[in-house]
Amino acid sequence: MDRVKPILFVAGIGCFVFSITLSGFYPWLISGGRDPEHTLAQVSADVTPEFRELKAQHPLKFLEAFPEAAGALSGQELAKLEAADARRVASEKAWAAAHATALRRGRDIYIAEACWHCHSQFVRPVANEEQRFGRIRTMRDDNNTLQRPMLWGTRRVGPDLTNEGGLRSNDWHLAHLIDASSTSPGSIMPRYTWMQEKGWQIRATIDPNIAARESLPETTSHALPGVYPTKESAEAALKQLQDDPPANMEEEVERLIIAEAFGPTSDALALIAYLQWLGRWQAPVAEKTR
Ligand code: HEC
Numbered sequence: 001m002d003r004v005k006p007i008l009f010v011a012g013i014g015c016f017v018f019s020i021t022l023s024g025f026y027p028w029l030i031s032g033g034r035d036p037e038h039t040l041a042q043v044s045a046d047v048t049p050e051f052r053e054l055k056a057q058h059p060l061k062f063l064e065a066f067p068e069a070a071g072a073l074s075g076q077e078l079a080k081l082e083a084a085d086a087r088r089v090a091s092e093k094a095w096a097a098a099h100a101t102a103l104r105r106g107r108d109i110y111i112a113e114a115c116w117h118c119h120s121q122f123v124r125p126v127a128n129e130e131q132r133f134g135r136i137r138t139m140r141d142d143n144n145t146l147q148r149p150m151l152w153g154t155r156r157v158g159p160d161l162t163n164e165g166g167l168r169s170n171d172w173h174l175a176h177l178i179d180a181s182s183t184s185p186g187s188i189m190p191r192y193t194w195m196q197e198k199g200w201q202i203r204a205t206i207d208p209n210i211a212a213r214e215s216l217p218e219t220t221s222h223a224l225p226g227v228y229p230t231k232e233s234a235e236a237a238l239k240q241l242q243d244d245p246p247a248n249m250e251e252e253v254e255r256l257i258i259a260e261a262f263g264p265t266s267d268a269l270a271l272i273a274y275l276q277w278l279g280r281w282q283a284p285v286a287e288k289t290r
Helices: 004-030 040-044 049-057 059-065 067-071 075-079 086-112 129-133 170-178 208-213 231-243 266-277
Strands: 196-205 221-228 256-264
Touching: 040 086, 049 059, 049 086, 049 170, 049 266, 059 067, 059 221, 059 266, 067 086, 075 086, 086 266, 170 266, 196 231, 221 231, 221 256, 231 256, 256 266
Parallel strands: none
Antiparallel strands: 196 221, 196 256
8 A cells, every 4th residue: 555655646747737738728729829829809809889888888987998999980870981991990909909998908807807717718529518508618719818817617507608798788798797686586696886986966857748748757857878976976976968969869859957866986987898808709720830
């Protein structure tokens, strides 16, 4: 027995070294070193529609979180420009730069909040997993800097998130992060209440005639996009709107009020941008040299 113990010990270390060597070198070996790791700029170049929508939904917070987006134009704004207008190119550059910042930060928050503790990013080709979670994961999903360290996860308390991008709306993600049971009754996912912060917003109350016709309370209102950090800043924005109302708001502008509200933090925006990106980018197929 005394002789077996050291043999088992050395064999154990041997297995450990072997597995580390295999997982470290095997991916490199099978791609023949032809397939370099993809950079943040490459993975973020294709801006998701949800990321553009996030700017329209939370304009102030978005620019605070991603100042690179200052020159980024919406679809409507772009439509007004000539095809050769230089602002088009500048806009796409601004979108891509903001997207890169958001993905990096969102990924960091995903790690910091230990989302990986309950969610995998690895749909395996076994047990019909693709029927539950969609497309099977391949090396092309992982050959990029946002997968360092690998976020495959260790267990699945919640669903796999490999193909999460585009599956849900931004609003759904925000509501779900703050209180998962509001969108998924009975969910045990923790509440990330610190992903929202208090502020002020401008709301448009309903036209009294419509309220009477539809038997709705006269206090019915809808929020304009944007949550302002202070009451003063919201009032200043309201005054600006009243002084110079946009064409489609001339009547509505009479019925605007200020109300307390919650809005997403910059971290929430970055995390949502990251979730909406998942599964949407895969490394191009490596070209065979022979
Ligand atoms: C304690 C385990 C746990 C942790 C930690 C956790 N989740 Fe979840 N998550 C769940 C469970 C369970 C569900 C399924 C029920 C539901 O939809 O809430 C879920 C669902 C989800 C979904 C919906 C997937 C879909 O499309 O159906 C998303 C997105 C998500 N989680 C993101 C996150 C993010 C981002 C974090 C970190 C900030 C996180 N989760 C942390 C357990 C967890």
